[in-house]
Amino acid sequence: MSAHPLAGRTILQILPALDAGGVERTAIDVAAALVRAGARALVLSEGGRGVAELEAAGAEHRPFPAATKNPLQMARNVGRLAALIEAEAVALVHARSRAPAWSALAAARRTGRPLVTTAAGIHRSGSAPKRFYNSVMARGDLVIANSAFTAAHLASEHGDLGARVTVIPRGVDLARFDPAAVTPERVAALRAAWDAGPDARIVLLAARLTRWKGQSLLLKAIARLNRPDVLVVLAGDPQGRDRYREELQSEAETLGLSARVRMPGHVADVPAALAAAAVAVVPSIEPEAFGRGAAEAQAMGVPVVAAAHGAPAETVLAPPACPDGDRTGWLVHPGDEAALAEGLAAALAMSATEREALGRRARTRAVTRFGLDAMTDATLDAYSRLLAGWNR
Template sequence: MTPRTILQVIPELQTGGAERTTVDIARALVSAGHRAIVASAGGRLEAELLAVGGEHIALPLATKSPLGLWRNSRALARLIRHEGVDLVHARSRAPAWSALWAARARKVPFVTTYHGIYNQKSALKAFYNSVMARGDAVIANSHYTAELIASRHPLARGRISVIHRGSDLAALDPAGIPQARKTALAERWGLAPGERVILNLARLTAWKGQRVLIDALAELAARGTPETEGWVAILAGDAQGREDYLRDLEQRIEAAGLSGRIRLVGHCDDVGAALALASVSVVASVEAEAFGRAAVEAQAAGVPIVATDLGAAPETVLAPPEVAAEARTGWRVRPGDASALAEAMGSMLALSPDERSRLVARAKAHVAASFTVEAMCTATLAIYSRLLAQRA
């Protein structure tokens, strides 16, 4: 592809799958000789974007007010004109409306990625969500998401492509994580030598299921069986201002008599080190995940995973009945079922070294075949190339 200037728009560059994907695509664009611009309100990942050669334009793209959307569309149209932008890629609904109007005004291709399962309980919300299906190409991050888009927005069917969220598998290999990083994180979390870590990497919000997880951990602790003892649970995630929810979790932990054994540690910047310290990883969501990056990254890091059986989980975590028990790469359980979650965590803690080794090998092969950042970037840049060739 001839060197191009690609603009990605996203509300902020804080933390999450959409934000991480934005930086990954910017890195791939720069590596391929293109110019990568990201417009957002900024955040934690802005420094990383600049480090990989991307450029950042600060705009208040998190706003949802009609006046704010219109002002942002004008700003984006100016940006497209002044910077010679060849294609615009939107990753969230509010900035997508601004980007759509700007791209149409400047006559450049417009791409969207459907990163989430958006609430759609009214005609007005359906219209608001529909911007994510208005791209010249519409990227779904899983087959589950693609089916959802097609059912909600039938006119988009011919423009939907499935590109699974890709992870940097090499960066998650525990053998490549320096001991100093693991030691520093273990000290920060107050881990004692020999403690087995049950890890939940998710922002603190009710739909991520931390309440269910705490109830399941209470059941697990009550069993007191030797093979499932010696654990501490780390709930690593930012409350993002949800102080009432944070206090509720703290009270729930105290009521279960597990203060100190279940730890709310805040945001974790070093996912590789966190997974290298983990014995078990848990995705406890009670609402559907459009993709479920945490489940993929746990498998890539060689950590047994249990995830709730919602959304794209059957794509990311192979388990009965879709596959035989000996082909499983993890466990899936009913959402909201604390007893089933406790049972799965107990099964993982009780794995023999040989059983764990075989499970880990299957899981690593599964994610390497389907969920690499390289495959995601190659497929995305191919869509850019196709659309730009059509406009030539």
């Protein structure tokens, strides 16, 4: 077998931190794939819970003030980053967030290295300065968009990027997110931790606690359902948003849901959390650039109810885009608590046979469209093509 084109080369990724989130997950997954390909994977960030996993995969982490938005610090970062690129013989730089991307852009130009940027979020421009700040994600020599929706947003905000843009959907680890791989003991442990009785139907929203993810909307929809057997689990790290967490607790009390809402914080075993769930929900009130939660739920064969905007509209199959017998979930009008309640009611009303059939369809869709290997292979191939044509 011939060596991979990236074998022996150093690829540098830079992002603010390595905590929970889709950007961080993808950086770790790509680093692991680089190591398997025989490349050297170097990641710069301010650290976090993902560093141990990154290093266990054979990649290297260097602490770097990549989260700063201070213009003076960002300018100082250019020199530090350029020196590191030269000292470590970095072949290609991949920036995954706006603030470090500005430093990476300048350092890559200074050292003559190609720059890859990944647009993994929808950043809207309310002013010319904000549009300029956001534009760095469209300035890479290669721009990766994590969905067709994100690619279209880039074009609308920053103009046609032509051949510089490629769509690579975010990948799901299909070995980890596999119903057959999750033991009953893992599911039972989570249900016990959440004090979920044997008859409780868990409605799971696995996302960081931030307003636009729709936790408040979900509580309102659950109150409309009048289903005492439903237990809502808002599984996500507040990331310092303690006031919002308190608001959710207060809202649950006002709606009469206090006894049926759990906020356990970050949940490491997401596959088991999904296996414990009757329904997974992605009720984001702003469009998701990809919506990893919808893809992971389908990989686990769990019914998903998602807001019908952004990338989940690409991810989840639902009428009228397909016949009812082909659906893998429900797409509901964004920001509409009544529509969300209706979707949840339909998902919860499925018979065991209907749920099993939907789960098989959902798993098949995830395997064919959103596998981790497909994402990492496409990313490494994009790196290889960029380096093969690089002559600066």
